[in-house]
Amino acid sequence: MTPHPAATRxxxxxxxxxxxxxPLFDRLDxxxxxxxxxxxxxxxxxxxxTLLRAMAGLVRPEGGSVVAGGAVALMTQxxxxxxxxxxxxNVVLGARLRGERxxxxxxxxxxxxxxxxxxxxxxxxxSGGMRxxxxxxxxxxxxxxxxxxxxxxxxxxxxxxxxxQALTLQSLIGCTVVLVTHxxxxxxxMGTRIVVLAGVPARIALDERLPPAPxxxxxxxxxxxxxxxxxxxxxxxxxx
Amino acid sequence: xxxxxxxLAVLAVLIAAWWALAAGLGLPAYILxxxxxxxxxxxxxxxxxxxxxxxxxLEMLLGFCAGAVLxxxxxxxxxxxxxxxxxxxxxxxxxxxxxxxxxxxLFVVWMGYGxxxxxAIAAIVIFFPVAAAFAxxxxxxxxxxxxxxxxxxGSGFGAxxxxxxxVVLPAALPALGTGLRVGAGVAxxxxxxxxxxxASEGLGYLMLWxxxxxxxxxxxxxxVTLFVLAIAFAALVDFLTRRMTPWIxxxx
Numbered sequence: 434m435t436p437h438p439a440a441t442r443x444x445x446x447x448x449x450x451x452x453x454x455x456p457l458f459d460r461l462d463x464x465x466x467x468x469x470x471x472x473x474x475x476x477x478x479x480x481x482x483t484l485l486r487a488m489a490g491l492v493r494p495e496g497g498s499v500v501a502g503g504a505v506a507l508m509t510q511x512x513x514x515x516x517x518x519x520x521x522x523n524v525v526l527g528a529r530l531r532g533e534r535x536x537x538x539x540x541x542x543x544x545x546x547x548x549x550x551x552x553x554x555x556x557x558x559x560s561g562g563m564r565x566x567x568x569x570x571x572x573x574x575x576x577x578x579x580x581x582x583x584x585x586x587x588x589x590x591x592x593x594x595x596x597x598q599a600l601t602l603q604s605l606i607g608c609t610v611v612l613v614t615h616x617x618x619x620x621x622x623m624g625t626r627i628v629v630l631a632g633v634p635a636r637i638a639l640d641e642r643l644p645p646a647p648x649x650x651x652x653x654x655x656x657x658x659x660x661x662x663x664x665x666x667x668x669x670x671x672x673x
Numbered sequence: 674x675x676x677x678x679x680x681l682a683v684l685a686v687l688i689a690a691w692w693a694l695a696a697g698l699g700l701p702a703y704i705l706x707x708x709x710x711x712x713x714x715x716x717x718x719x720x721x722x723x724x725x726x727x728x729x730x731l732e733m734l735l736g737f738c739a740g741a742v743l744x745x746x747x748x749x750x751x752x753x754x755x756x757x758x759x760x761x762x763x764x765x766x767x768x769x770x771x772x773x774x775x776x777x778x779l780f781v782v783w784m785g786y787g788x789x790x791x792x793a794i795a796a797i798v799i800f801f802p803v804a805a806a807f808a809x810x811x812x813x814x815x816x817x818x819x820x821x822x823x824x825x826x827g828s829g830f831g832a833x834x835x836x837x838x839x840v841v842l843p844a845a846l847p848a849l850g851t852g853l854r855v856g857a858g859v860a861x862x863x864x865x866x867x868x869x870x871x872a873s874e875g876l877g878y879l880m881l882w883x884x885x886x887x888x889x890x891x892x893x894x895x896x897v898t899l900f901v902l903a904i905a906f907a908a909l910v911d912f913l914t915r916r917m918t919p920w921i922x923x924x925x
Contacts, residue, residue, distance in 0.1 A: 491820055505824065513821035517843045517920045530826035530835050555920050575825070 441502030441578045441609060442467050443488055449496030450483065457483055459634040460497065467502075470602070470610040472620035475630035475638075476670060481613045484630070485581050488611060503578035503609075508568050510584045514556040520544060521552050524571045536574075543570040547600055562593035566600070573604055580605050582612045586619065595651070598623055603649040617666045618654040627662070629669035639669035706890040711897065714890035721879070722891075726898050728874040732788055732867065733860040733906055736795020741853060743796060744803025748849075752811035753837065765808075769801040773863065777870035791867030791875070798863035799856035806855070810848025814841050847921050850914035857910035861903035876902070 443465040450458045457480040465471050475481050486492045487499045489507045514523050524544060525535035544552055547566040556564055565585060572580055585601075586594045602623055614620055620627045621643070629639035641662055646652045652659065688708055694700070695707040702710055715722060747765065750757045773794055780790035814822075822840045826832040868877030876899045883892035915921075 486820075489824060491823070507821065507824055509817055509821075511817050513817040515818065515840065515843065517846070517918070526822075526839065527825035529839050530822055530832065532831055532835055557920060557922065 443502065443579065443609065443611070444500045445484075445488075445497070446500075447497035448484075448487065448494050448499060450480075450487065450492065450494055452480070452483060456634040461635065461637070463628065463637065465609055465611060467609055468607060468625075470605075470612065470623055470625045472624035472627045473611060473613045473630065474615070474617060474620055474627065474666060474670065475635065477615075479630040479632075480635045481630055482583055484635075485583050485611060485613050488579075489581055501579055505579040505581055506572050506575045506577040507581045508572055508583065508585050510587050514564060514567060514571075516555065516557055519553055519555055520549060520559075520567050523556065523567060524574045526571070527575050540570065540574055543573050546570075547573070547604065560593075561589050562597055565589065565593075565597045569597070569601060569604060577608075579609045579611075582610065584613055584615065587615065594619075595622075599651050602651060606649045617663055617670075620666065621654040621659050621663060622651045627666060629666060631669060631672045638672045639665055641665060703887050703889045706893055710890045711893040714888070715894035715897070718891055718894065722876075722894060722898055725874055725876050725879045725895070726902055728788070729861070729864050729868070729876040729899065730902055730906070732791040732795060732864040732875065733902070735788070736792045736863060737799050737857060737860045737906075737910075739792060740796035740799025740856060741803050744800045744805075744852065744856075745807060745849070747800070747804040748807035748811055748845075749837075751808050752841065753834075765801065765804055768797055769805075773798055774866060777866050780867070781871035786871050786873050790870070791864050791872070794867040794870075795860055795863035798859055802855040802859075803849070803852040806852030807845060807849040810845030811841055813848075814844045818844060847918050850918055853914050854907070854911055857907045858903075860906055861899060865899065 443463075445461060445463040448458045448461040448463075449456075461484075463484075473481050473484065483492055485507070487494060488501055489505050490499075490501070491507075515526065518526070521537060521540050521544065524540040525537060528535040541552060544550075544567070547570050549563060549566045549570060551559070551563075556567065559567065568585070582601075586597055589597060598619065612620075612623060624643055625645070627639065627641045627643065628637055630636070631638040643652070643662060644658070654663075691705075692708050695705045698705075706714075747761055751761050776797070777790070777794055780793050784790040784793065818840055822836045826836050864875065865877035865880075868875040869881060872878040876895050879895040880892050880899075883889070883895060
């Protein structure tokens with residue numbers, strides 16, 4: 434894929450939000466720069482997914498603002514593939530929903546590019562790794578400058594996860610990416626920046642920029658140079 | 674296939690028990706005719722029985738189609754527009770709350786002795802499970818799909834209609850299938866209720882006719898025919914609705 438010309442930023446200013454009656458955010462500030470791959474970590478319930486959904490415009494802030502500069506695409510752990518539609522139809526769903534003419538050849542090309550060759554299958558007939566690849570092809574077809582990923586690789590085995598992670602980074606070069614994950618190693622491998630949310634209401638316990646890796650490639654999370662960052666992530670995750 | 678075999682086995686056991694009961698207790702034919710007497714009565718009056726079975730089958734089919742179409746339209750209208758929900762929900766509940774047994778004579782008064790009141794009664798009975806199940810399915814789109822669709826489709830009436838067409842509707846098809854299967858199961862009951870309220874044809878009418886003449890073996894023959902008809906109809910609808918949702922994997 435060619436780099437996205439209009440990769441855009443996300444600005445969260447003084448965001449206040451409650452989940453039911455529990456305060457989740459109280460005047461939280463966070464900006465994501467164009468082209469960043471920001472990995473969002475935090476203990477369960479810290480509000481990672483809610484923050485991501487706020488960026489997508491699915492959750493309305495009670496105070497402050499969330500401004501995404503461009504259109505967003507959201508990919509979640511249960512990847513929202515239509516179980517009744519064949520793979521290609523899943524990729525062009527956005528076009529159908531917008532009343533556009535679906536570009537089937539482009540969808541097929543994208544599917545081949547991410548390694549899906551069984552275009553006539555339904556999602557349930559695919560392995561977890563293949564489903565992710567289909568979801569990725571969908572993401573690329575949507576061609577949004579901002580990609581929000583909510584633990585997309587959590588259910589994959591280690592080997593499949595690594596290959597799908599690499600493919601995702603490669604495919605999303607030029608996009609602004611926010612990735613919610615539980616896995617510090619995933620963050621170290623993929624991110625250009627790592628943010629840890631902790632506490633109630635959540636504050637930013639760590640905001641770490643990682644040394645640059647070649648564009649679109651995974652880092653080796655076992656690299657000794659990354660160990661200090663890993664320890665800081667752990668410390669931030671354990672912070673009260 | 675295994676289900677068909679087990680059904681046949683259960684049927685064989687039931688017939689054997691029936692036979693043993695009729696023969697063993699020495700019950701007279703006007704209380705409990707033995708299976709062979711019923712079979713003989715069936716064969717002797719087969720044209721008469723089959724003609725009436727055809728009438729009942731047609732009532733079931735037309736009533737089912739009318740009820741299913743009305744149920745689908747009702748559920749779709751409720752899904753598309755919130756104000757329609759306020760109007761249609763009471764209709765839905767009322768259609769089930771009023772006993773159809775009580776309405777049947779009235780329908781005969783209004784529509785005569787022909788097929789129309791039977792179709793209307795069957796339609797009312799079938800309308801409820803179809804509308805209720807489908808409306809439920811339309812309301813319960815998996816949240817992940819609904820949110821993804823919202824982000825892709827944008828806003829506006831056109832976007833809502835396309836979301837209904839490409840996401841909400843297919844997601845509700847399994848629920849619609851359930852409603853149709855439940856409806857198919859009660860189609861025979863509805864047709865017979867209609868015939869009992871006043872008819873000159875049909876298996877329900879035939880049963881009353883035979884009963885009044887104490888031709889109990891013939892009545893049983895009509896009953897068995899009705900049973901087979903009901904099972905066949907349910908099986909047909911079952912087959913067709915499962916074809917409608919091929920992505921649903923059966924765990925049976």
